[in-house]
Amino acid sequence: MTAFIIRRLLWTIPVLLLVIFLTFILMRQIEGNPFRQTSRAVPPAIQRNLERKFNLDEPWYVQYALYVKGVFTFDLGPSLVNRDRTVNDIIKEHFPKSLELGLLAFIWAILIGIPMGVIAALRQNSAYDYTLMFLSNVGYAIPSFLIATLLIYYVSLKAGLLPTNGWENWKYKILPSFALGLAPMAYFARLVRGSMLETLQQDYVRTAKAKGLRYRRIVVVHVLRNSLIPAITAMAPLLGFIITGTFVIEIIFSIPGIGRYFVQSVSSRDYSVVMGITVLTSVVIVLANLVVDIMYGILDPRTRDARS
């Protein structure tokens, strides 16, 4: 087991280097350097100084090495637009809000999605099953900006129950996190249902029934535990949903998170911020995959060798 974890940890390093490299190459492809273009053009002498300051006069591989060093020492360099702020400052200010939003959405997804899947599977082909699966199909298809707008319109504007936008106390957090959690919720419900149905067919469940165990005990001890393991692998696509969703949700609810800042930075061509946020998000994804693989390895020993 330890060998598996160490192997998996070491493997993360080249993946991270490659992800940073890809982001770096991509960002270099965007026309020109930020000081030469647009209204922020400066005299040639200052421009040379600026280029030296940001190492833009070095060859690309030196720039890449410096950037990698920066990422691993948690220094993502200065912002190109707000020159008195560093990318670190910006991330420190905005990232925690996005993280909180994402985690809350995830909690919604677990609290509602998993029971939905369990009920649908236990009452397979009943009205419950059909209703829940219809809801989950719809929830999966609705773009988050529609559900967010409807929630604001009916809950905030018509009923006046919750605030329309902002990010202050818990009241502000209910609607955005629910809107963001809807797609993962639907995804969980479908996944758990499928996995439960498969587990219910297993021999050990039949044995448990045959020896006269109570149904409730069979479900809780034998079925539920084994069918929730596949739900862990679903974390990777779920993280994708949530990251994509934060961009939209943060804009609709005016939440000062990292997604909204990213969109603003793209418009203002603040490339060091765009790159910093992309690298940060990539690191989050790579680390999440690492955690999922290790958890899966612990819970299901059969996967250890196959996945290494």
Added chain:
Amino acid sequence: MTLDPRDAVATGGVGELVPAATEQAGAPMRQANLWRDAWRRYLQNKGAVVAGAAFLAFAAFCLLWPIMSPYDIKEDPVNFSEAYEGPSLQHPLGTDQLGKDLLTKLALGGRISIAIGIGATLAILLIGVVYGSIAGFVGGRLDNIQMRLLDALYGLPYLPFAIIVLAIIGTNNLWTMVIALSIASWFTAARIVRGQVITLKENDYVRAAKAVGARWYRILSRHLLPNTLGILIIAIFLELPGVILGEAFLSFIGLGISPPDASLGSMAQEGRAVYRVHPNMIVIPSVAVALLVLCANFIADGMRDALDPRTRETKEH
């Protein structure tokens, strides 16, 4: 009981039909049966049939209505006195901020969204087939390098990746959206194709083809790729919803299709400014997006059951 000769052969039935049937090559005969069986299985799935019909109907509406409609979104004069009207006989869905017919506008937006969706999906499959079949067919070290590169690409977040690609290209229109969305999401298709090619490569008929001296390109084009067709058709409808939603999100946050062109996503973005007073401006295009995505998901389910019976059996246990 059908009187089709191919059925008769399959069931070992009417003797006099056998010679006629054996004149045809064996492979196409079975193939015809495979596709017909798939079609029959698809028709058994009511949800998928309804979804398929709805999808076709919406696509036909988007294609034809702007031609038949009495309104011309680009040419009609701006008419503020008719702005934000509710549904009426003249305007079944009401009018927008410039007094233009929303139904016609919806069809035009749907055109762009569906075009981007289909274009990007085909591009995803093209990249996926090339990349995946090279990795799976050549194997060895090249396969290893290609898969490690994919691992890293999977680490890039989808939406920021697409946004950066758009920034590199520098302009936002239908074609650049297709490029950006497909570059940001071809990885799964490549993995699927690679897996399928590797599985097929071990089959006896491929070994036999090699043994009689078939060249690699013949094996690839004649034996391997045609057998990935079923999986690719399923993949089309698995990728389509993601791409349609991706386009809607990008345009909604203002980094996708921009005026004077309009997609469903950019219509929703326009509607966002006035949703407190005129919620239908954002609800109408968003519901259209949801409908397309919902249909594509149901079609994908139906296709999978029809073309990949293995998964159907495990599902129906």
